[in-house]
Amino acid sequence: METYVDAAATALGLALGDARPGVLRYFALAAGMAELVQAVPLTVQDESPMAFIPVSPVVPGDAP
Numbered sequence: 001m002e003t004y005v006d007a008a009a010t011a012l013g014l015a016l017g018d019a020r021p022g023v024l025r026y027f028a029l030a031a032g033m034a035e036l037v038q039a040v041p042l043t044v045q046d047e048s049p050m051a052f053i054p055v056s057p058v059v060p061g062d063a064p
Helices: 002-012 017-038
Strands: none
Touching: 002 017
């Protein structure tokens, strides 16, 4: 994980400096959460039925 954080910071031109230990702790925390989520087996029935359907913007003066 340290290698990834260092490579990503370099690729983005970020100097982590004193923040590096905190960034590494955050990535470890996020990796732990991802493991918990990925450990739950899901089926097609578990997928959310919600769908985002964008609406056309309302322009003042246009008839509805």
